[in-house]
Amino acid sequence: MIYFGVDIGGTGIKVGVVSPEGKLLHMDSAPTQAALGYEVLAADIAALINKIMSEKGISLDEVGGIGLGCPGSIDDKNGVVIYSNNINMTNAPLCDEVKKHIDKPVYIGNDANCAALGEYFALNDSSIEHMVAITLGTGVGGGVIINKKIYTGFNGVAGELGHTSLIMDGEQCTCGRKGCWEAYASVTALNRDAIRAAEKAPESQLAKEIAANGGKSNGKILFGCAKNGDETAIAVMNQYAKYVAAGIVDLINIFQPEYLVIGGGVSAQGDYLLNPIRKYVSAETYGGSLVKNPEIRMATLGNDAGIIGAALLAL
Amino acid sequence: MIYFGVDIGGTGIKVGVVSPEGKLLHMDSAPTQAALGYEVLAADIAALINKIMSEKGISLDEVGGIGLGCPGSIDDKNGVVIYSNNINMTNAPLCDEVKKHIDKPVYIGNDANCAALGEYFALNDSSIEHMVAITLGTGVGGGVIINKKIYTGFNGVAGELGHTSLIMDGEQCTCGRKGCWEAYASVTALNRDAIRAAEKAPESQLAKEIAANGGKSNGKILFGCAKNGDETAIAVMNQYAKYVAAGIVDLINIFQPEYLVIGGGVSAQGDYLLNPIRKYVSAETYGGSLVKNPEIRMATLGNDAGIIGAALLAL
Numbered sequence: 194m195i196y197f198g199v200d201i202g203g204t205g206i207k208v209g210v211v212s213p214e215g216k217l218l219h220m221d222s223a224p225t226q227a228a229l230g231y232e233v234l235a236a237d238i239a240a241l242i243n244k245i246m247s248e249k250g251i252s253l254d255e256v257g258g259i260g261l262g263c264p265g266s267i268d269d270k271n272g273v274v275i276y277s278n279n280i281n282m283t284n285a286p287l288c289d290e291v292k293k294h295i296d297k298p299v300y301i302g303n304d305a306n307c308a309a310l311g312e313y314f315a316l317n318d319s320s321i322e323h324m325v326a327i328t329l330g331t332g333v334g335g336g337v338i339i340n341k342k343i344y345t346g347f348n349g350v351a352g353e354l355g356h357t358s359l360i361m362d363g364e365q366c367t368c369g370r371k372g373c374w375e376a377y378a379s380v381t382a383l384n385r386d387a388i389r390a391a392e393k394a395p396e397s398q399l400a401k402e403i404a405a406n407g408g409k410s411n412g413k414i415l416f417g418c419a420k421n422g423d424e425t426a427i428a429v430m431n432q433y434a435k436y437v438a439a440g441i442v443d444l445i446n447i448f449q450p451e452y453l454v455i456g457g458g459v460s461a462q463g464d465y466l467l468n469p470i471r472k473y474v475s476a477e478t479y480g481g482s483l484v485k486n487p488e489i490r491m492a493t494l495g496n497d498a499g500i501i502g503a504a505l506l507a508l
Numbered sequence: 509m510i511y512f513g514v515d516i517g518g519t520g521i522k523v524g525v526v527s528p529e530g531k532l533l534h535m536d537s538a539p540t541q542a543a544l545g546y547e548v549l550a551a552d553i554a555a556l557i558n559k560i561m562s563e564k565g566i567s568l569d570e571v572g573g574i575g576l577g578c579p580g581s582i583d584d585k586n587g588v589v590i591y592s593n594n595i596n597m598t599n600a601p602l603c604d605e606v607k608k609h610i611d612k613p614v615y616i617g618n619d620a621n622c623a624a625l626g627e628y629f630a631l632n633d634s635s636i637e638h639m640v641a642i643t644l645g646t647g648v649g650g651g652v653i654i655n656k657k658i659y660t661g662f663n664g665v666a667g668e669l670g671h672t673s674l675i676m677d678g679e680q681c682t683c684g685r686k687g688c689w690e691a692y693a694s695v696t697a698l699n700r701d702a703i704r705a706a707e708k709a710p711e712s713q714l715a716k717e718i719a720a721n722g723g724k725s726n727g728k729i730l731f732g733c734a735k736n737g738d739e740t741a742i743a744v745m746n747q748y749a750k751y752v753a754a755g756i757v758d759l760i761n762i763f764q765p766e767y768l769v770i771g772g773g774v775s776a777q778g779d780y781l782l783n784p785i786r787k788y789v790s791a792e793t794y795g796g797s798l799v800k801n802p803e804i805r806m807a808t809l810g811n812d813a814g815i816i817g818a819a820l821l822a823l
Contacts, residue, residue, distance in 0.1 A: 266795055276798045283798070323662055337762075339654055346764025347638055348800045356794045357758035360676050360687075361751075370757070370792050374673075436676075442685070443672035447652075447762065449661025477685050479671045480581055483591045483598070485663045 194257040197242050198504025200304065201234070201263045203227060203279035208241045210249065211504035213257070215314035217497050221245050231274070231285035239294030258298040258507025261287060262307035262499045268349040272301050275349065300506035304499050306343045306352060309336020311502030312454045312492050323450035326492065327354055329437065329457035332367065333375040337448065355379070359440060377436040380458055384410040390429045397425035412458050416465070431469060438473035445487050446479045456492030463491055509572040512557050513819025515619065516549070516578045518542060518594040523556045524812070525564065526819035528572070530629035532812050536560050546589065546600035554609030573613040573822025576602060577622035577814045583664040587616050590664065615821035619814050621658045621667060624651020626817030627769045630808050638765035641807065642669055644752065644772035647682065648690040652763065670694070674755060692751040695773055699725040705744045712740035727773050731780070746784060753788035760802050761794045771807030778806055
């Protein structure tokens with residue numbers, strides 16, 4: 194038996210063939226025709242699945258189900274995209290529409306939640322009951338696994354872990370509030386803070402590399418300068434680790450999961466970023482040394498997490 | 509069938525007889541001999557239960573089970589008090605010890621979690637799956653009901669909702685961190701902020717009443733002055749409502765529960781405090797108007813919530 198995982202993005206649809214163990218066996222993609230509505234999107238998804246089945250000689254009997262990972266607010270119980278800015282949809286019954294083309298069970302989940310489910314399966318330990326995943330990227334995404342399942346709340350939109358106070362009334366967040374964790378722990382925020390620090394230290398390597406990059410910073414510049422010993426970059430990185438860690442402490446005090454997994458571009462930094470984060474977290478979590486502590490680790494699936502997790506919705 | 513709920517506090521043990529519907533039928537209490545260890549505590553609990561059974565003519569056959577609500581870090585799966593400062597215990601197998609005296613199933617939970625379970629049953633709607641309860645008192649306690657059960661994480665100590673960042677590196681919290689929600693939303697914090705505001709406005713009614721009370725503030729003084737139109741008190745109350753609301757927004761963005769219930773002394777203020785909280789929350793939660801929103805309400809069981817919830821552990 195195989196499962197189809199679909200990662201629906203603003204510009205492209207990616208479809209993967211996934212084994213029951215969560216292994217990505219094959220992948221193909223097509224552009225997202227977001228402006229044409231959910232009926233066209235569903236038809237495009239079905240066409241891509243049919244193309245893969247034909248090319249790979251997969252019969253319908255071998256397909257256990259289809260899972261859709263979609264940005265925005267999702268009603269997973271009813272298979273409806275409540276609202277998605279990226280793919281221009283409101284109250285779209287996407288699961289039923291896909292099912293019109295391919296008569297198999299169709300499930301849907303928020304893309305960050307699907308990525309969390311993918312990383313949960315990648316832990317490859319069925320004794321694990323609870324896991325929290327965060328994705329540090331343009332924003333801060335989150336996904337919570339409770340009792341081995343994605344937790345979505347009563348309305349489908351739980352797990353907005355990036356939109357929790359870190360410094361009330363602080364930096365402006367994209368969600369409208371000020372001071373959300375996302376406004377400090379996203380890569381967007383890291384780049385902003387690197388540029389601010391560079392402005393104050395024009396002789397630093399960080400400032401010079403940002404200037405050479407047209408005034409823009411990125412993870413490669415910041416972590417590269419830090420590893421090279423540039424004190425300005427090191428200070429930015431340490432403060433960033435502290436911001437990330439503070440939010441992780443909050444999540445541990447709330448959830449006490451077996452694992453907390455960090456994904457997104459910065460996860461490539463591995464222990465270089467994890468070590469200071471772990472240090473801050475272990476100093477600040479509630480309860481101290483008498484209880485078992487959650488393990489913090491980097492995500493392992495990269496960009497495939499969403500497709501794999503979407504497929505596993507159908508498991 | 510009835511259930512015994514036991515609320516173990518630093519100074520007293522309260523035992524209640526609770527119906528399967530969560531109604532408190534009878535209650536009795538005894539002092540806590542905290543210094544004498546868990547064996548004595550278990551014997552005292554059993555003696556109090558036996559006394560009630562004898563007085564009320566309850567036979568052992570009618571007892572469905574016993575639930576213990578206990579402050580501190582609890583390993584609910586194994587029935588062990590991991591650590592409790594208030595009752596001076598470390599790694600105490602309290603459930604097994606009580607069972608030695610009374611041969612019935614014995615369960616244990618953190619006291620704040622038991623109170624949450626009590627309030628969950630008080631909603632009296634079995635269709636409700638998720639609820640978050642907070643208690644605004646000396647500290648800020650929390651309890652999370654997920655899929656109709658108390659959520660305790662993998663190590664038993666989840667749900668420390670008061671120990672999450674509101675203003676990172678802000679006011680000192682009792683847990684060792686700075687800037688926890690508890691350091692702004694507890695009644696202790698409210699009293700601190702009232703005193704600070706009074707010092708800056710010595711002509712205010714608030715300042716005069718605090719002075720007349722030996723320099724100490726409390727909820728009665730603060731809310732009394734605010735209701736009387738004292739601007740200093742009104743400003744303190746509005747800021748407090750904003751602090752409380754900011755943490756509630758965080759919890760809603762994370763959990764999206766059907767209900768969020770506020771307990772503790774300030775819950776007596778009812779709509780006077782709830783209305784500004786609801787206003788802030790509805791302006792700041794993520795997702796906006798397209799999804800169903802959680803309902804925020806005050807707790808209804810008062811001090812009985814812990815006993816009732818403890819008994820319901822055995823249901």
